[in-house]
Amino acid sequence: MLRGLAQLIKRNNPLINNVLNNQKVTMSFQKHSRRIEGLDKNVWVEFTQLAAEYAVVNLGQGFPDFLPPNFVKEAYTRAINGDLNQYTRAFVIIIEPYFDCYEPMVRMAGGKPVFISLRPKPASGRLMTSADWILDPVELANKFNKGTKAIVINTPNNPLGKVFNREELQVIANLCIEHNVLCISDEVYEWLVYDGNEHVRIASLPGMWERTITVGSAGKSFSATGWKIGWAFGHKCIIKHLQTVHQNAIYHCSTEAQQAVAEGFEREFEHLGTPESYFICLRKELQVKRDRLAACLASVGLKPVISEGGYYLVADISEIDVDLPESTETKEPYDYRFVKWLMINKGLATIPVSAFYSSESKNNNKNFIRFCFVKENTTLSKAEEILKEWRRTPKVQ
Numbered sequence: 001m002l003r004g005l006a007q008l009i010k011r012n013n014p015l016i017n018n019v020l021n022n023q024k025v026t027m028s029f030q031k032h033s034r035r036i037e038g039l040d041k042n043v044w045v046e047f048t049q050l051a052a053e054y055a056v057v058n059l060g061q062g063f064p065d066f067l068p069p070n071f072v073k074e075a076y077t078r079a080i081n082g083d084l085n086q087y088t089r090a091f092v093i094i095i096e097p098y099f100d101c102y103e104p105m106v107r108m109a110g111g112k113p114v115f116i117s118l119r120p121k122p123a124s125g126r127l128m129t130s131a132d133w134i135l136d137p138v139e140l141a142n143k144f145n146k147g148t149k150a151i152v153i154n155t156p157n158n159p160l161g162k163v164f165n166r167e168e169l170q171v172i173a174n175l176c177i178e179h180n181v182l183c184i185s186d187e188v189y190e191w192l193v194y195d196g197n198e199h200v201r202i203a204s205l206p207g208m209w210e211r212t213i214t215v216g217s218a219g220k221s222f223s224a225t226g227w228k229i230g231w232a233f234g235h236k237c238i239i240k241h242l243q244t245v246h247q248n249a250i251y252h253c254s255t256e257a258q259q260a261v262a263e264g265f266e267r268e269f270e271h272l273g274t275p276e277s278y279f280i281c282l283r284k285e286l287q288v289k290r291d292r293l294a295a296c297l298a299s300v301g302l303k304p305v306i307s308e309g310g311y312y313l314v315a316d317i318s319e320i321d322v323d324l325p326e327s328t329e330t331k332e333p334y335d336y337r338f339v340k341w342l343m344i345n346k347g348l349a350t351i352p353v354s355a356f357y358s359s360e361s362k363n364n365n366k367n368f369i370r371f372c373f374v375k376e377n378t379t380l381s382k383a384e385e386i387l388k389e390w391r392r393t394p395k396v397q
């Protein structure tokens with residue numbers, strides 16, 4: 001589409017055509033806002049491009065390789081064929097796109113991000129689960145001070161799949177209340193919790209409704225990541241500010257897609273708790289896929305951390321013997337080099353987990369890679385073949 005657009009622009013505008021073709025034109029706008037300085041490198045841009053070039057099987061970026069359910073696709077088609085092709089009335093409900101990158105978002109908003117890591121506790125004699133990754137309450141309390149404006153939480157968490165339990169959320173809630181801090185709760189994988197785990201909304205804890213913005217995603221809920229429909233809800237005293245920003249920045253998302261998602265929810269509401277519910281079906285299917293991929297990873301020595309929710313599995317690569325010398329030029333963390341090696345040499349795309357850490361912590365978290373399992377069984381089979389074939393002859397790289 002972009003190539004077509006560029007051709008059209010060039011054909012219709014000789015001036016732009018000259019500029020586009022003039023290699024000597026130098027940018028006179030070299031100075032850019034300090035707020036976006038250093039935010040240009042992006043793991044999704046880099047690895048999605050590499051995956052398109054090298055990967056036979058893509059378990060990298062988190063998107064389903066199957067279609068959204070018929071009931072939302074049909075609702076979308078009806079909306080396109082009906083009278084829903086124009087602007088949405090703003091403020092019906094806020095529907096926002098979901099952005100993955102909290103750190104650049106905080107910086108662009110003029111904030112200073114402060115980080116705290118989930119710490120893995122050893123799981124002797126069994127596979128680790130995402131529940132073994134713990135937030136230290138004392139360390140967390142020490143991060144709060146007079147300047148703290150907000151805390152961002154993500155449950156089920158991407159990339160680990162940790163589902164914060166009620167007690168863990170209560171610790172966070174108590175600190176938010178004590179320090180009068182806003183909580184932004186990213187719950188885009190809310191329906192995808194496994195093994196009977198419960199998804200708890202921090203907004204439902206006493207004293208939190210009026211200080212929490214809860215974020216959800218149709219992309220993740222209805223397997224339609226390209227529709228770019230999300231939402232945020234909370235007490236009207238906070239949401240009204242969000243509405244102002246939304247109104248003046250995005251205005252609104254595609255009207256038809258909003259309609260399709262709304263109908264999707266109505267249908268889900270009717271089937272709540274029944275076997276026909278898409279959310280229940282998807283959760284069941286994904287749990288089987290998670291177990292299958294986890295078993296395969298464990299069998300080839302890539303120790304998986306069993307996720308309690310979401311659609312990713314993080315695996316430990318520290319015991320895998322691949323010789324990947326560090327380049328003094330790029331200084332890429334080991335997991336970046338490993339993921340590139342796996343993609344280019346074996347055709348399997350994954351994502352380096354250090355991409356999910358701040359620059360200060362990257363080097364302490366370079367021994368994990370992330371696999372996405374919201375994929376057709378045929379895709380997972382191909383991934384298994386690649387992994388098994390590679391590990392059968394581990395020394396021959």
Ligand code: GLN
Nearest residue numbers: 044060061062063100158
């Ligand atoms: N949330 C998805 C993931 O974690 C997609 C991220 C993105 O493409 N920005 O893979």
